[in-house]
Amino acid sequence: DIQMTQSPSTLSASVGDRVTITCRASQSVTRWLAWYQQKPGRAPKLLIYKTSTLESGVPSRFSGSGSGTEFTLTISRLQPDDFATYYCQQYKSHSMPWTFGQGTKVEIK
Amino acid sequence: QVQLVQSGAEVKKSGASVKVSCKASGYTFTSYGISWVRQAPGQGLEWMGWISANNGNTFYGQKFQGRVTMTTDTFRSTAYLELRSLRSDDTAVYYCARSAMADDYWGQGTLVTVSS
Numbered sequence: 001d002i003q004m005t006q007s008p009s010t011l012s013a014s015v016g017d018r019v020t021i022t023c024r025a026s027q028s029v030t031r032w033l034a035w036y037q038q039k040p041g042r043a044p045k046l047l048i049y050k051t052s053t054l055e056s057g058v059p060s061r062f063s064g065s066g067s068g069t070e071f072t073l074t075i076s077r078l079q080p081d082d083f084a085t086y087y088c089q090q091y092k093s094h095s096m097p098w099t100f101g102q103g104t105k106v107e108i109k
Numbered sequence: 110q111v112q113l114v115q116s117g118a119e120v121k122k123s124g125a126s127v128k129v130s131c132k133a134s135g136y137t138f139t140s141y142g143i144s145w146v147r148q149a150p151g152q153g154l155e156w157m158g159w160i161s162a163n164n165g166n167t168f169y170g171q172k173f174q175g176r177v178t179m180t181t182d183t184f185r186s187t188a189y190l191e192l193r194s195l196r197s198d199d200t201a202v203y204y205c206a207r208s209a210m211a212d213d214y215w216g217q218g219t220l221v222t223v224s225s
Contacts, residue, residue: 034211043204043215044154050210087154091211096168100154
């Protein structure tokens with residue numbers, strides 16, 4: 001199985017900050033990498049798929065980059081609505097299980 | 110609009126089985142797969158498996174092999190997750206999600222509580 005490791009586990013930031021979350025895969029997933037946002041008591045919400053494609057309706061302050069084994073999610077200017085937990089997931093075809101990272105909680109500084 | 114509506118919360122005894130349903134609407138059910146993901150209280154997301162709504166092919170996570178069955182009813186546009194031999198550590202919210210380019214639409218979640 002491909003293991004996904006996110007860092008940091010927790011991130012304290014202020015409104016307006018630029019925030020970067022890293023996700024590393026134990027082997028190449030090419031660009032089959034998604035990012036989700038989850039708020040307490042809610043289902044995850046897809047933000048980005050195929051490393052850098054923004055899901056419809058997701059604000060442009062979110063961006064993704066990377067390839068192979070190292071990926072990043074960047075929030076350019078943190079907004080109050082962005083305080084949540086973020087998960088990466090690899091979904092490389094023929095590489096099930098489609099594993100998640102352990103999550104990064106973005107909290108208010 | 111695309112919606113996935115899951116069945117309600119369940120309370121089960123250790124050793125019992127649970128079956129969660131996920132009714133899809135707003136898209137052609139057989140054109141996508143369905144993933145099942147669970148989340149234990151205070152924990153992260155755990156991918157359980159995937160089923161093709163087109164042909165019923167499945168892939169189960171190794172942790173769940175032998176205890177889980179995923180099925181679909183294309184007439185009802187509904188996916189099902191059955192988990193057997195429940196243990197206390199199966200207490201979690203179980204989500205279904207439409208698998209397209211990643212999991213783009215999610216059900217609201219079904220809380221399954223396992224008590225001894």
